[in-house]
Amino acid sequence: MKNSASKAIITIVSMLTASAAWAQGTTGDSGGSSIVLYSLISVAVLVFFFIVVQVSDSLLVIESKQSGAAASGANFSLFPSWKELFAPRLPEYLQHKPMTILKRGHDILLVGEAAKVVDTGITAKTYAVQPVNFIGISPIPKMLVEEGAEVKAGDPLFQDKIRPEIQWVSPVSGEVIAINRGEKRAITSVVILADKEMKYRKLSSFDLEGGTREELVTYLLDAGAWPLIRQRPFDVMADTDEAPRDIFISTFDTAPLAPDLSFVVEGKEEAFQKGLDVLGKLTTGKVHLGLDGRGKQAPSKAFTEAKGVELHYFHGQHPVGNVGIQIHHTKPIGAGDKVWTLGVQEVIMLGRLFTEGRYNAERIIAVTGAELKEPKYVHTYMGAKVGDLIDGNLSNDHVRLISGDVLSGAKKTAEDFLDFHDDQLTVVEEGDDLTVFGWLLPSLNTPSISKTFPSAFLPKIKFRAETNTHGEKRAFVVTGTYEKVLPMDIHPQDLFKSILVGDFERMEGLGIYELIEEDVALCEFVCVSKQPIQHILREGLDMMREQS
């Protein structure tokens, strides 16, 4: 219908053009007028043909979109696209791949990237499982062991009181030496002194092909693998009785000094693929893998050649590697949706249950930061003691230890333990020093997105960041800065304001379900008013969770 209308319009327009030209041509009496006439006619003809070609070309593109052929990323138009002409040539591995390019975001470049060697000589003596790492469980779980008990790696330590089927197991074998309690007798950590030689609880084998989903869930719960899975919205413990809409895994981390997951996965490709197979069975939808499309080199084959999953390449700056951003650009979370997310090392652990028949909590931790003599990767187990990992490696003792990255990690002391999901330990200097006219100086060592610092003109510069707030807390004044670092169709400032006033409808409408702390961490970093954005978001998430 539309098509025929546009054709009719084109015909009429071209006729009018021609007749107008004709009228001009006949009234004129010099020889020049016929040249004008012919050139006008030829232009009209050219325009006519151009329009015909253009219309049919757009129809072709629409058709390819409707049939789903365009999803492969190929260009179905007759003309080369703008990107093809002017964008830098894509490296070989990205040709004709579905690719999302995000313009907004910011990479914070810090000194102290981990050297690409895995140190296996460092062994932490104690390890801990910390119930406080999990949201959506009862704060006082039911203990299954007592202090002094001997456990094997994979033996249950405690279970949730609300959903007793969920249990946590020991990452290592050894003796339970402490059960620490915090406020209101909530258990903060269960500490295990590790054996020199690991002993594992042997798991019964499971037939992945033949077994049903229910049997698989029961098997994973028993093996203690359930806490590996995180559920969105709210970033909580996954439901055991409901299958997620989809499962998302980001295979690259863009946070400051984050570990290179292609390097981490080396030698564990088989376990990773097995983990993906297991996840494929757990969801009614698909398993989506977010891949790094930023570099010249392709990511690890474990990712690019993963089977049974859907691959999506992403290009951009941090937080493009965050799974939340990738979900938003793949299949956003709406009200009522539940999706699961896992880290790469968690997928590997899941796979090892089946390839090795045991709960193997080995992982590779990137020990990073400018205040270390030697930033490197360390081979250890989940929940290792922080002090043991950096023993003798500090070049400065006025430092902050962070489990995770500098944006969304948790502050730790040397006596504390790495958090459950973290695969990074960052050490930065404490910046509790006064600076004379600090708000005015053009400092070169202050990471910022602002162009009022000279570092904005040195894009490759790396900073020795410290923990100073660089200013005091103020009311929301400036607008538009959060949007610059949050590549999502979300109005962050208005969302945060709606959380502060407790407006549920607006929070939901403005997309609170699509966010967790790590996604807005950069907003907090750039905040001119020094507001505690991640804390505000978590309050909002808690409010929404209580409502539902």
Place this chain on the structure above:
Amino acid sequence: MKKALLKFFERIEPDKKKSPFLHTLYDGFFTFAFTPGTVTKGGVHIRDGMDLKRQMVHVVFALLLLYLFGMYNVGHQHFVALGQYPAFLSGFHLKLIYGIILMLPIFVVTHVVGLGIEFYYAYKKGHGIEEGFLVSGALIPLIMPPDIPLWILALSVAFAVWIGKEAFGGTGMNVLNIALLARVFVFFAYPTYISGDEVWVAGLEKIAAGAPAHYGWIHLSVFNPIFESFGWAIYDPAATVVDGYSGATPLSLAFHSGWEAVTSHYTPAQMWWGAIPGSVGETSKPLIIIGALFLILTNIADWRIMVSMLGGAAVMAMLYNGWGATEFMNVPWYYQFYMGSFWFAMAFMATDPVTATSTGTGKYIYGFLIGAVGMIIRVLNPAYPEGWMLAILFMNVFAPLIDHYVLQANMNRRMKRAKASA
């Protein structure tokens, strides 16, 4: 240096319990001299170097050139009216000193009143002194006529800060632009001091041939002897306004008799470069544009508001050209940008982040409407031939509504997606 300064601050620190007001003051100056050593707790561990002080002070930097030019131009206009030193740079020392003597009290009064109220509320509410007035206080002297009586200025600043800001909860909470609120207060309460042809040239009894110039003791007894000792020209207390001089601004000329009348008084180049009577900071377009570019390049002001405001004003002016009912409408649309305070309003007033729209799309709409509404007021309003102050305040009130619809669109989009997938 740093240690000595710290020691000095330690010595003068007042007791927090005994004199809380003094301690608030002290805290304000301390955080001005030192970025405090506070570290992050929870959340992010490192923070961007940008804070509100830095943000605000860069706006003040963008205004510095305007201050220099504005002060000089105040002196220049004074002497043009007297028929002395008609070339822009002749009588340089006289013009500069004249401007400084005039502007310094305005600047001081603005800050004493504004900061006084700000400090008092900071003390009363027990929070640190916020930086909002840093910019408002720098803007207000630039948008006042040079001869504004100081008590009116003080009253207007007090009104703006008290009713406009503190009543709404302080920095970041105000609905209306503080600087413009101060100006609009003068405009409605004391209209004879801020409109008409008489007020834009300083230091004259009145604008009529033969009216004497007015100099204070500081000109005659302090600076005249100094200039004399150097052998330079001095202020002449016997000078009078020359024949045929009118202090009319281009806008009022254009309103009454069109572009012809404007060009008979001022050349377009003169208007563009700013050697014309007007509010202190608004006359020099190139310097304002430099300031605006500085703000855009440092990402402090939003280019979207500026560009769409320019668009809105241009479209409206073209429509008037097409309509052509009055002399003013027939002024070529591009010459509208040579007159009045459009550029200043665009660069420094419309872009105030607190009172503008907060959403990206909203900023385009907001800017465009300011441009259009401001041009309507300028051309059609018979009482006052300039529209930006009123247009911006008007759109300040509508900014939340624009944002509401932009956010609603976002919410609807999300809802639709949820329905489609369900």
